[in-house]
Amino acid sequence: MDSLEHPLLSPLLCPAFRSEYFRFSYKHIEYLHDRDLSFIKINLPYYFPNAKDNKSFLSAYIDHGHCLYPLYWCNNKESRHESSCGACECTEIGTTYYFCDKCKQPYHKECVESPPLIKSPHHPKHNLQLITPQRTAHPGDDSKIIYCSYCDANYKYNPLKLLYYCFICNFGLDPVCATKPSFMNYHKRHEHTLNHFPRKTDLICDVCGVSDSNYIIYVCLQCDFVVHKKCIHLPFVIRISRHDHRLSFNYSLPKILSCGVCRQKVDDNYGNYSCIKDCKYVVHSKCATRIDVWDGKELEEEPEEENEDLNSFEVIGDGIIKHCSHSHHMMSEKKATNIVYDDKNPCQACLLPFSGGGVYICMKSNCDFVLHEACANLPRTKQHIAYPHPFILQVNDTNYCFFCGYCDRLSYGFRYVCSKGGESISIDVQCAAISEPFDHQCHTHPLFLSNELGKNRSCSICGKEKLLTLNCMECGFFLCFYCATLPYKVRYEYDEHFLTLSYKENVSLSWCEVCEETLDSNKWIYTCNECGATFHIKCLLGNCATYVKPAQNLLFDGDRFNIIPSNRLTRPICNDCGRRCQDKQMFEVYDDDDQKRLYCFHHFEVDDG
Incomplete structure (x- = not known):
C-alpha cells in the first residue's frame, strides 16, 4: 500500500463479497432466468447491515476471508492504479478509488457504492436491478451475452461482475455508466449539447448511417441531429488497410460512390470517410472503423508519415545485387527466356518453379540459391488488405515451417509477420501479394475482400467455410485464399505441355490421370489443352500444393x-x-x-x- 496516500478505513462492503454472499446465506440472493441466461439478483446493500443481523453476517464475511473493514479510500494524485476494477473490469480507474486488502483489487467508487435498485436517466421508464450474471444454458452461444448499453462492454460469465439490468427491456448498465449524465457536449462532433433519447427506436445515426435501437442514442432537437453514443467519438482522420492514403471524416460527398470495403452504395446524407488526396475513394463510417480494417489510431493531429521505400537488396553493379536473404553471395540478374519450366530448383522465397521471366541466380558456382525477380523485389514492410497492421518481411529463418494465416498452407519460404493487434500472424508471399481488385485468370470479373465481419462464406471452388474470401460483386462467386493462390500454369512429368487451371464450363466430364477416378466438372482441375489430360489438384500438386519441397x-x-x-x-x-x-x-x-x-x-x- 506504499503508493496510496493516507488511505482511510471504510464501513462499506467489498463488491466481491456482495457477489458471492449466496454461498453463505440465501437471504439477500434471488436467482432469475431470462433468455437462457441465469442471474443472481443482489438485494444486499453496499454497507454493513443493521445490528441484529451483524452476528451471522460478520461470520459469513470472515469465512469469506475478509476482515471487518477491508476497503480503503484511496486518493493517489501521482499515479493511476495499474489493475482494472474488480467489479466491472474497466481499466480506467482514475486517481480516486477503493482498494480491498483481501482481493488486492481496486474498485470504482460507483461500483462499491452501488445500491440494489436505482433509477437511471438513461432508462427512466423502469427501475434497474443490480445483478451478477451466471452461466448460460448454451455457453458457446455469444448471442446470449448481455452488454452494457452505454459502453458496449460484454458480460460473459463472471461471478464477480456487477450490472444494473432491466428485464422488461433487456437493458443493462454497469455501475459507472449508470451514473453518467443524460447529456453530452462534444463540439468537435456537434456544436450544440446532445441529449439522451431514452426510448428504443429505429433512428438513423447521422454519423454512421445505420439504424440500430440496441445502442444509446443522443439527439439535438434544434438541428434534427441523431447520433449513437458509440459514434460520437469516432475518429476524424484514420488510415485503413484497404487504401494507401489517409481518410478524413465528412458528412457529404460530391457524388454517389460505392464503399471501398463492403462495395455497397454510400448515402451522401450521412457520415463517411473519404481520401484526403481526393482520389475518389470513400468508405462507410461503420466499415472504416471495423477492427479488421482500422488499427484504432486517430491521426488528426499526427504528422503525415513519409513512405519509406525499403528495398530488400543493395545494388552492387549493373544487374548485380546483394539480397538481404543471401548477403554472403552476389547475385546476378538473368532474363530466363531460355528457361521453360524448372521445378528442380524452385524460388527460395515462394517455393514455386520458374516458368519464364526474370530471375536472380547466385554467382557462386556451387550455390543454387535463386529468386524470382518479383520475389527479389519484395518490400521489407507491407500493408495487407485483410489486416489493419503492417507486416514485416522475414527472410533469415527459411528453415522454419509455418502455416499461412490466410490460406492455411504449410510453407518454409519467405514470410510476412505481424505481431501487433494482440496476435501474431505469418503469411506466405503468395497471399501477401493479393490486393484489390484481384483478377484471376479463371473468372471474368474482379474480386474484392468484401466480407461481413465475423461471417463465413463457402468457397465456390473447394466448398470450405472461410472468414476471408475474395468475392465477385456481380455473380456471387467466392474464392478462398488457398484456391486464389493455386498456380495457374504447371507441368506434369509425363506430359510435354503446360497444364492450366480450369473451372466448370471449361472442362468436360473426364477422369484424373493419376488416381483414375471420375472428375467433378463443378470443381477446379488441371487440364492440358493440347492432349486433353485432366488431373485433380491434389493428385497433381500434392497436399502441400507445391509450397514445400524436399x-x-x-x-x-x-x-x-x-x-x-x-x-x-x-x-x-x-x-x-x-x-x-x-x-x-x-x-x-x-x-x-x-x-x-x-x-x-x-x-x-x-x-x-
Missing part, C-alpha cells in the same frame, strides 16, 4: 524434421494413420530414441475449423 533440418513447433520425396516403387506407410501415403512428399521425423518415423502431410495439417 529439404533437411526444418523446424516446426519445436521439432526438427526432413521433407523427403515419396517416389519409391512401394508407397511408405505413415506412422500416424497406418496407411500407405499417396502424397508426393512425406515428413521424416526422429523421436527421442533416434528412431525414424514417417508421417504424411495430414499429421501436420492445420485444423480448418
Whole structure:
C-alpha cells in the first residue's frame, strides 16, 4: 500500500463479497432466468447491515476471508492504479478509488457504492436491478451475452461482475455508466449539447448511417441531429488497410460512390470517410472503423508519415545485387527466356518453379540459391488488405515451417509477420501479394475482400467455410485464399505441355490421370489443352500444393524434421494413420530414441475449423 496516500478505513462492503454472499446465506440472493441466461439478483446493500443481523453476517464475511473493514479510500494524485476494477473490469480507474486488502483489487467508487435498485436517466421508464450474471444454458452461444448499453462492454460469465439490468427491456448498465449524465457536449462532433433519447427506436445515426435501437442514442432537437453514443467519438482522420492514403471524416460527398470495403452504395446524407488526396475513394463510417480494417489510431493531429521505400537488396553493379536473404553471395540478374519450366530448383522465397521471366541466380558456382525477380523485389514492410497492421518481411529463418494465416498452407519460404493487434500472424508471399481488385485468370470479373465481419462464406471452388474470401460483386462467386493462390500454369512429368487451371464450363466430364477416378466438372482441375489430360489438384500438386519441397533440418513447433520425396516403387506407410501415403512428399521425423518415423502431410495439417 506504499503508493496510496493516507488511505482511510471504510464501513462499506467489498463488491466481491456482495457477489458471492449466496454461498453463505440465501437471504439477500434471488436467482432469475431470462433468455437462457441465469442471474443472481443482489438485494444486499453496499454497507454493513443493521445490528441484529451483524452476528451471522460478520461470520459469513470472515469465512469469506475478509476482515471487518477491508476497503480503503484511496486518493493517489501521482499515479493511476495499474489493475482494472474488480467489479466491472474497466481499466480506467482514475486517481480516486477503493482498494480491498483481501482481493488486492481496486474498485470504482460507483461500483462499491452501488445500491440494489436505482433509477437511471438513461432508462427512466423502469427501475434497474443490480445483478451478477451466471452461466448460460448454451455457453458457446455469444448471442446470449448481455452488454452494457452505454459502453458496449460484454458480460460473459463472471461471478464477480456487477450490472444494473432491466428485464422488461433487456437493458443493462454497469455501475459507472449508470451514473453518467443524460447529456453530452462534444463540439468537435456537434456544436450544440446532445441529449439522451431514452426510448428504443429505429433512428438513423447521422454519423454512421445505420439504424440500430440496441445502442444509446443522443439527439439535438434544434438541428434534427441523431447520433449513437458509440459514434460520437469516432475518429476524424484514420488510415485503413484497404487504401494507401489517409481518410478524413465528412458528412457529404460530391457524388454517389460505392464503399471501398463492403462495395455497397454510400448515402451522401450521412457520415463517411473519404481520401484526403481526393482520389475518389470513400468508405462507410461503420466499415472504416471495423477492427479488421482500422488499427484504432486517430491521426488528426499526427504528422503525415513519409513512405519509406525499403528495398530488400543493395545494388552492387549493373544487374548485380546483394539480397538481404543471401548477403554472403552476389547475385546476378538473368532474363530466363531460355528457361521453360524448372521445378528442380524452385524460388527460395515462394517455393514455386520458374516458368519464364526474370530471375536472380547466385554467382557462386556451387550455390543454387535463386529468386524470382518479383520475389527479389519484395518490400521489407507491407500493408495487407485483410489486416489493419503492417507486416514485416522475414527472410533469415527459411528453415522454419509455418502455416499461412490466410490460406492455411504449410510453407518454409519467405514470410510476412505481424505481431501487433494482440496476435501474431505469418503469411506466405503468395497471399501477401493479393490486393484489390484481384483478377484471376479463371473468372471474368474482379474480386474484392468484401466480407461481413465475423461471417463465413463457402468457397465456390473447394466448398470450405472461410472468414476471408475474395468475392465477385456481380455473380456471387467466392474464392478462398488457398484456391486464389493455386498456380495457374504447371507441368506434369509425363506430359510435354503446360497444364492450366480450369473451372466448370471449361472442362468436360473426364477422369484424373493419376488416381483414375471420375472428375467433378463443378470443381477446379488441371487440364492440358493440347492432349486433353485432366488431373485433380491434389493428385497433381500434392497436399502441400507445391509450397514445400524436399529439404533437411526444418523446424516446426519445436521439432526438427526432413521433407523427403515419396517416389519409391512401394508407397511408405505413415506412422500416424497406418496407411500407405499417396502424397508426393512425406515428413521424416526422429523421436527421442533416434528412431525414424514417417508421417504424411495430414499429421501436420492445420485444423480448418
